[in-house]
Amino acid sequence: MQPERQHQNWRSEAGSRLWLSGLVAAMKHAERPEVRRQPVAPEILLELRAQLALTASFRTSGTSTLRH
Template structure:
């Protein structure tokens, strides 16, 4: 995990992203992994990130543009 995805908006990039997500979910779903403790600092950082508001879409961006 922690890989930087370049060009994730392309079809192959989206498949790669989805594949990595599925692998991560499958890995963390294993019983021996569910019993592991998470780093408290990592959890705090994640909570802080999730507490931030989502970015609003740009008013000039088209829903159909490949550059969104």
């Protein structure tokens, strides 16, 4: 799914619930000891950093448009 499409889905109430449910499920999976002991591939870390940067810039741009 393209980032623009993800933002549109996330803005809806159902989309934000779905996104949050996915986040909670991923966090529950990641907290398991056998999962935490596994090394994380560098490309996954790069993708995570890119996604976090996109989310942060989206939030910043979203609030600035609300002020106008």
